Amino acid sequence: MTDKIPTRLGNVQETLxxxxxxxxxxxxxKHPVLRDPKAVELVESIDFPREKYERSWGSVIMVLRTAVFDTWIRSFLQQHPHGTVVEIGTGLNTRFDRVDNGxxxxxxLDLPDTIALRRHFFTDTERRSTLAASVLDEDWMDQVADSPGPYxxxxxxxxxxxxxxxxxxxxxRLAHRFPDSSIALDTYGHRMMRHQHQRAEKGDVTAHWQWACDDPTTLESLGLRVLESTTVARPPQPFHSQLPLTYRALLPVLHRFMDRNDAFRLTLFQTPVPQ
Ligand SMILES: C[S@@+](CC[C@H](N)C(=O)[O-])C[C@H]1O[C@@H](n2cnc3c(N)ncnc32)[C@H](O)[C@@H]1O
Structure with a gap:
């Protein structure tokens, strides 16, 4: 215990x-949706409130979400092997290790305190850089723009x-600054946000959600185009058929209990294509 890395993170940062x-x-x-040995190493090396974060009920949903994003990025890299990926609010994400094509x-990119923790475990290389900034700043976009597109x-x-x-x-800003690129994000409806606030008030989670979005197609008004939108309980067919059997059996149940009103969606957008 004493050798573990201590953490001093803000409430939102701690959600990583x-x-x-x-x-x-x-x-x-035995039959996981994804393998992440680095995540195992990290949870064993960091002193964090395990009782709070090692609950099982949400973890299935969480890994399905991650696996869908991994699939979209692998597909982007098949089309653009030399392109650039920006992991916004990376936390202690290890996606690079899972999808790196060489x-x-x-x-x-993440806030400075998260990045300070991250630096204990990850080193920058010629192809992989860390940005300590808020996604709401603009300066980091200059650094990204120096890297080869598309993004x-x-x-x-x-x-x-x-x-x-x-x-x-x-x-x-991203739509204007990085044409013909992709943006993948998750959205949660207002009903889910109210439920999350009740959990936050009970102390189950540290930070309150602030943004609810019932329908991600409404984001097209910002200059984006929806390429694909899915839920974790009804993922696209190629992804679905690769899932372990236990997951395939579980998805209809998940759909009944959490996704019926499509309140939680994963959406892939394209930024404007120059004429
Ligand atoms: C729930 S965690 C997700 C971490 C990571 N994306 C993953 O899936 O493992 C939320 C992350 O967003 C980061 N974050 C919150 N506000 C941010 C901001 N304004 N700019 C950059 N990162 C932010 C937090 O520090 C935290 O790492």
Whole structure:
């Protein structure tokens, strides 16, 4: 215990342990949706409130979400092997290790305290850089623009913690600054946000969600076009058929209990294509 890395993170930053613990837990299964040995190493090396974050009920949903985003990025890299991926609000995400094709350029962006923790475990390389900044700043975009396009921006479990006007401003900036690129993000409806606030008030989670979006197609008004939109309980067919049997059996149940009104969606957008 004493050798573990201590953490001193803000309330929103601390939520990075939710998907991290979920990926570690999944990796220990016999037939996992994804393997993430680095996540196992990280949860064993960091002193964090395990009792709070190692709960099982949400971890299945969390890893399905991550696996859908991984699939979209692999497909982007098949088409653009030398392109650039930006992991917005990366936390202790290890996606690069899962999808690296040997030529991608990669940025992991997060707030300074998260990045300070991250630096204990990850080193920058020629193709992989860390950015200590808020997604709401603009300076980091200059650094990204120096890297070869096209670009894939992924924000997993991040934008929901930001106010709606800031989310809209950031997406509009990305749409203008990085044409013909991709943005993948998750959205949660107002009913889910009210439920999350009840959990936060009970102390189950540290941070309140701030942005609810009932219908991600409404974000097209910011200059984006929806390429694909899915739910974790009804993922696209190629993804579905690769899932372990236990997951395929579980998805209809998940759909009944959480996804019926499509309140939680994963959406892939394209930024404007120059004429
Ligand atoms: C739920 S965690 C998700 C972490 C990671 N995306 C994953 O799936 O493992 C939310 C992350 O968003 C980051 N975050 C929150 N506000 C941010 C901001 N304004 N700019 C950049 N990152 C932010 C937090 O520090 C945290 O790492």
């Amino acid at each position: 342990f939710i998907p991290l613990a979920a990926r570690a837990r999944e990796t220990r299964k 030529t991608v350029h990669w940025f992991d 894939f921006f992924v924000a997993e479990g991040v934008l929901v913690y930001l106010p709606e006007d800031e989310v809209h401003r950031t997406l509009t």
